[in-house]
Amino acid sequence: MIKKLLLILFFVIIKMSAQDQKPKFAIGFNYGFGSEFKNKDYTFTNHFYKLQLYYKLKETKHFEYEILVQPEVNFGTHQLLNFYFVKPEEPDYIEKRAKYTQLKDIHEYVLNVGFLVRKPISKKCSFYLLGSIGPMITDTETERMSDGFAFADVLAAGFSLKVKSLQFDLRPSVRHVSNAGLGSENAGYNTKNLEFGISYSL
Numbered sequence: 001m002i003k004k005l006l007l008i009l010f011f012v013i014i015k016m017s018a019q020d021q022k023p024k025f026a027i028g029f030n031y032g033f034g035s036e037f038k039n040k041d042y043t044f045t046n047h048f049y050k051l052q053l054y055y056k057l058k059e060t061k062h063f064e065y066e067i068l069v070q071p072e073v074n075f076g077t078h079q080l081l082n083f084y085f086v087k088p089e090e091p092d093y094i095e096k097r098a099k100y101t102q103l104k105d106i107h108e109y110v111l112n113v114g115f116l117v118r119k120p121i122s123k124k125c126s127f128y129l130l131g132s133i134g135p136m137i138t139d140t141e142t143e144r145m146s147d148g149f150a151f152a153d154v155l156a157a158g159f160s161l162k163v164k165s166l167q168f169d170l171r172p173s174v175r176h177v178s179n180a181g182l183g184s185e186n187a188g189y190n191t192k193n194l195e196f197g198i199s200y201s202l
Helices: 002-020 093-100
Strands: 025-036 042-059 064-080 104-120 125-138 148-163 166-178 189-201
Touching: 025 166, 042 189, 064 125, 104 148, 125 166
Parallel strands: none
Antiparallel strands: 025 042, 025 189, 042 064, 064 104, 104 125, 125 148, 148 166, 166 189
């Protein structure tokens, strides 16, 4: 009887200890939208969906450090406004001007990896900064960027609200997309975005 009680007590202690440990992994989903910074050369609007995979690297007295993996699908629309952006020295520049000034749909498939620094301000609320970069494939050639392989860079600041195992995020960000000179066109796009997300601690 005493052995059974000790065994039960042992399992209760293990269970309580496991509950006291903060989870290191979380999985979530973000939706966002944005548009280009005001300019005279082009328009670019977008909306996107991200899977969010969080891993907590370290926690100190004042900060938490996380790695974030973000598979993403981005749906954009783009149009050249300033056809002089395509210069006369380019081959077939008149045909290119006619082609590029048409409104285009662009699909981007991205795998970003980010580093996140979080500052808790209470048990439920926190602010954070996030920087991420990753490879992507774009399916449409424009005057600003060749189709195919490219990179997406994101800088973001966010606010999180935790409710039990769920965390809700509001995340303004800026995004730059280019191909690092790997394609014939590499001016890229710069957009300001706003994301809404939810994640679950595992």
